[in-house]
Every structure is written in C-alpha cells, then in structure tokens.
Amino acid sequence: MTADQQQAKLVLEGLSKRYGNFTALEQTSLTVQNGEFLTLLGPSGSGKTTLLQMVAGLTEPSGGRLLVDGADWTYRPVNERGMGMVFQHYALFPHMTVAENVAFPLQMRRLPAAEVRSRVEETLRKVQLDKFSHRFPKELSGGQQQRVALARCFVFNPNVILMDEPLGALDKALREHMQLEIRRLHKEYGTTVIYVTHDQEEALVMSDRICVMNHARVEQLGSPHQIYANPETLFAATFIGHSNVLKGKRDGSDGDFAKVRTASGTFSGRDMSRTRSDEVALSIRPEHMRLGEAPTGEFDSVRGRLTDMVYVGVETRLLIALADDSIVTLRHDVATGDLPVIGEEVVTHWPKAAARVVA
Incomplete structure (x- = not known):
C-alpha cells in the first residue's frame, strides 16, 4: 500500500x-x-x-x-x-x-x-x-x-x-x-x-x-x-459540458502538438489520449472559438456555413455546418461585433493550445 x-x-x-x-x-x-x-x-x-x-x-x-x-x-x-x-x-x-x-x-x-x-x-x-x-x-x-x-x-x-x-x-x-x-x-x-x-x-x-x-x-x-x-477520452470530453468534436486520424506532430487529419482539414491540439490509436478526435470547447480567420500560426481555423443562432442572454450561440456536415458551436458575445446572417459562409478560429486530442 x-x-x-x-x-x-x-x-x-x-x-x-x-x-x-x-x-x-x-x-x-x-x-x-x-x-x-x-x-x-x-x-x-x-x-x-x-x-x-x-x-x-x-x-x-x-x-x-x-x-x-x-x-x-x-x-x-x-x-x-x-x-x-x-x-x-x-x-x-x-x-x-x-x-x-x-x-x-x-x-x-x-x-x-x-x-x-x-x-x-x-x-x-x-x-x-x-x-x-x-x-x-x-x-x-x-x-x-x-x-x-x-x-x-x-x-x-x-x-x-x-x-x-x-x-x-x-x-x-x-x-x-x-x-x-x-x-x-x-x-x-x-x-x-x-x-x-x-x-x-x-x-x-x-x-x-x-x-x-x-x-x-x-x-x-x-x-x-x-x-x-483536459479530457482524456472522447466520452469525458462530450459528457462534461459541451464540446465540438472533429473526428479523424493521427497525422504526425506540430511542435508540442499532435496533428489530426479530418474531413474538414488537418488541425493541432494537445494529446490527452491514453492510447496510441490512430482513430482520434479533436475536442474544442465553444468558448475558445471565435469568428474570423486565424490571426497567427498559433491558431487553427475552419470554414463552414452558419445554420442557426440561439440567443441565451449573455451570449448568442452560433451553429456552423462544416464540409462533412458535422456541426460546431461557438459562443459569440454580441458586443464584439455584428452577427453574420444565417446561410452565410463564415470562418471560425481557435488557439491550438485550447484543443485536445482524445480517443
């Protein structure tokens, strides 16, 4: 003991x-x-x-x-x-x-x-x-x-x-x-x-x-x-709070980050998985996602189409459909700028350091 x-x-x-x-x-x-x-x-x-x-x-x-x-x-x-x-x-x-x-x-x-x-x-x-x-x-x-x-x-x-x-x-x-x-x-x-x-x-x-x-x-x-x-598994990432999940395969590394190749692009994140399986997913919390192109190389971005907006008081949640028809959600503070129009093509970005690779 x-x-x-x-x-x-x-x-x-x-x-x-x-x-x-x-x-x-x-x-x-x-x-x-x-x-x-x-x-x-x-x-x-x-x-x-x-x-x-x-x-x-x-x-x-x-x-x-x-x-x-x-x-x-x-x-x-x-x-x-x-x-x-x-x-x-x-x-x-x-x-x-x-x-x-x-x-x-x-x-x-x-x-x-x-x-x-x-x-x-x-x-x-x-x-x-x-x-x-x-x-x-x-x-x-x-x-x-x-x-x-x-x-x-x-x-x-x-x-x-x-x-x-x-x-x-x-x-x-x-x-x-x-x-x-x-x-x-x-x-x-x-x-x-x-x-x-x-x-x-x-x-x-x-x-x-x-x-x-x-x-x-x-x-x-x-x-x-x-x-x-820092969820270690896909279940933990999705059961605790809301998480955007991009499923894919391992695709090498990017400095301190693992790379994941998905249907919507290749992205980076901190590797939290306890297995070395090639089948992994990238988890990004909605609060880490912002509208617009990636400002520097420390960010990843993805393009999609705005399908819906949900007003919840302090924020508006934007639902964005990606190329593979998966949906990601970001939390938008209306004080930071005008909202896009439903159906409009948008780009969302997030810090690589905020993404987690889980299995």
Missing part, C-alpha cells in the same frame, strides 16, 4: 461486481482522501450506484477489497459501518416530527437525552429548519424535506456520507440552492462524501474530484478543472 493510500479514508482495490454474465462494475481501484468530496458522475448503467452500494455494504462485491482507515471492510455488515446515507427519496418517518426524525440516529446510538436535544437543535439551525422542528414531513416542501434528510445524516457526525442522486426530484432553482447547501455542510463538518449524480453541472459545482464513469468502468478521475479542461 502506498503512503497516499495509508493516509486515505477509503481505498478500493480492484472492486468489481458481476451478476452472472453481466458486469455491473469492472475492476475498479480508487483512493478517497479524508474529508474529500468525490463525485461519481456518469449516465445510467455506468456503474456509479453499484460502486456506492458496495461502499455502503448494501451490495456484496464479486472481487477486490474495500479498506476504510486501513481496515478491511469488504464484507463488514452495513449496520456496522456507521456511514451516513442520503437518497433521492428522503425516507423520512411520516409519523415523526422534523426534530424526531433528526434525533432518530442519535437515539439509536443511545446518546443521553440532553446531548440528543442539543445536537438536534444545532443541526436544524445549520440547515435553517429550527423553526420547523415540530412540523411533520407532509407539512414541508420538497426542499425542506431534503434538508431534514441531510440534517438526519450529518447530526451523528459519520466519518463517511454516501449520497445517491439526492437532488434529482427537485426543480432547477431549488436544486442549485441545495448544491450550495450541501457544499456548505460538507465544509463545516469536514466529512468524507461520495456523491452520485448524472448531472454534469452539479458535479462541477460541488466536487473536490470527479470520477467519470461509463460502461461499468472509470473513464477519468481528476479535479473539476482537470476533467473539463
């Missing part, structure tokens, strides 16, 4: 899960640091919930080990793990008040009544529900019920909190508010959190690190900035 793993809160060593011939999770090794907020991000069927359930003890692994604080917890019963859990369905006790729901995990641990009362009051203040302590769940809004579920989880100070799509049932505005609430609680309590979501924006906002998953395996692991700015 490495020094990094020895200091970690959780270490997954080749953890996997199979159901007959179906692989729900390929062998996965992962280290989660103490106090870290790690998000498992991916589409349905990517293996993220299976991984979370094995950490929780709800699903027995087919292979590998789970270490918590250096001890082997692979087959430890769920009731002996002491982890906090928050799910999309809040699972509140309808016959209990808010205060009674939050007190429940403390009473199960047989804490003195005075300490239970004190910790419940403190936690309800932190989630801004102290004035609702005598209400029942049916008398609360969805956002308030979710805060009760969070309070019930944080109140007993678990070493690890597991959250599976906890904000999935909320509307956009409330979901964004709750993202910040969970971030604040995480910082206040310093608890290690593993969070499952398929919402890319949620992952970028909340996480210390993001584990991008697809087809029962880890695609990429890194900070939100690393994942967004």
Whole structure:
C-alpha cells in the first residue's frame, strides 16, 4: 500500500461486481482522501450506484477489497459501518416530527437525552429548519424535506456520507440552492462524501474530484478543472459540458502538438489520449472559438456555413455546418461585433493550445 493510500479514508482495490454474465462494475481501484468530496458522475448503467452500494455494504462485491482507515471492510455488515446515507427519496418517518426524525440516529446510538436535544437543535439551525422542528414531513416542501434528510445524516457526525442522486426530484432553482447547501455542510463538518449524480453541472459545482464513469468502468478521475479542461477520452470530453468534436486520424506532430487529419482539414491540439490509436478526435470547447480567420500560426481555423443562432442572454450561440456536415458551436458575445446572417459562409478560429486530442 502506498503512503497516499495509508493516509486515505477509503481505498478500493480492484472492486468489481458481476451478476452472472453481466458486469455491473469492472475492476475498479480508487483512493478517497479524508474529508474529500468525490463525485461519481456518469449516465445510467455506468456503474456509479453499484460502486456506492458496495461502499455502503448494501451490495456484496464479486472481487477486490474495500479498506476504510486501513481496515478491511469488504464484507463488514452495513449496520456496522456507521456511514451516513442520503437518497433521492428522503425516507423520512411520516409519523415523526422534523426534530424526531433528526434525533432518530442519535437515539439509536443511545446518546443521553440532553446531548440528543442539543445536537438536534444545532443541526436544524445549520440547515435553517429550527423553526420547523415540530412540523411533520407532509407539512414541508420538497426542499425542506431534503434538508431534514441531510440534517438526519450529518447530526451523528459519520466519518463517511454516501449520497445517491439526492437532488434529482427537485426543480432547477431549488436544486442549485441545495448544491450550495450541501457544499456548505460538507465544509463545516469536514466529512468524507461520495456523491452520485448524472448531472454534469452539479458535479462541477460541488466536487473536490470527479470520477467519470461509463460502461461499468472509470473513464477519468481528476479535479473539476482537470476533467473539463483536459479530457482524456472522447466520452469525458462530450459528457462534461459541451464540446465540438472533429473526428479523424493521427497525422504526425506540430511542435508540442499532435496533428489530426479530418474531413474538414488537418488541425493541432494537445494529446490527452491514453492510447496510441490512430482513430482520434479533436475536442474544442465553444468558448475558445471565435469568428474570423486565424490571426497567427498559433491558431487553427475552419470554414463552414452558419445554420442557426440561439440567443441565451449573455451570449448568442452560433451553429456552423462544416464540409462533412458535422456541426460546431461557438459562443459569440454580441458586443464584439455584428452577427453574420444565417446561410452565410463564415470562418471560425481557435488557439491550438485550447484543443485536445482524445480517443
């Protein structure tokens, strides 16, 4: 075990899960640091919930080990793990008040009544529900019920909190508010959190690190900035934010850059791919693309036809069809100049340093 793993809160060593011939999770090794907020991000069927359930003890692994604080917890019963859990369905006790729901995990641990009362009051203040302590769940809004579920989880100070799509049932505005609430609680309590979501924006906002998953395996692991700015695979480039993708083949190098030959031309970018496959793609974020010819040799450009414009307030998104009928999008600040006309031929350019070669 490495020094990094020895200091970690959780270490997954080749953890996997199979159901007959179906692989729900390929062998996965992962280290989660103490106090870290790690998000498992991916589409349905990517293996993220299976991984979370094995950490929780709800699903027995087919292979590998789970270490918590250096001890082997692979087959430890769920009731002996002491982890906090928050799910999309809040699972509140309808016959209990808010205060009674939050007190429940403390009473199960047989804490003195005075300490239970004190910790419940403190936690309800932190989630801004102290004035609702005598209400029942049916008398609360969805956002308030979710805060009760969070309070019930944080109140007993678990070493690890597991959250599976906890904000999935909320509307956009409330979901964004709750993202910040969970971030604040995480910082206040310093608890290690593993969070499952398929919402890319949620992952970028909340996480210390993001584990991008697809087809029962880890695609990429890194900070939100690393994942967004330097995707290593085509899936990571397209699943996190919007990316313009020009598929092609390797075509040598251009100084520090790899060259990619596509149907619309040959372009350069930083090589992030982990394989030496000839079949690659160039990924360029829309915010790096500008109208006009390349001003210097440090830029690449491509010619196409403007097919549509989408106004989204602070910017207008221009959709441009290239020679091979693929569509690229750029974000245009109307303050920088007049917009072209739909159907007009245009040129867009971008810095070579902003493009990424992925496989």
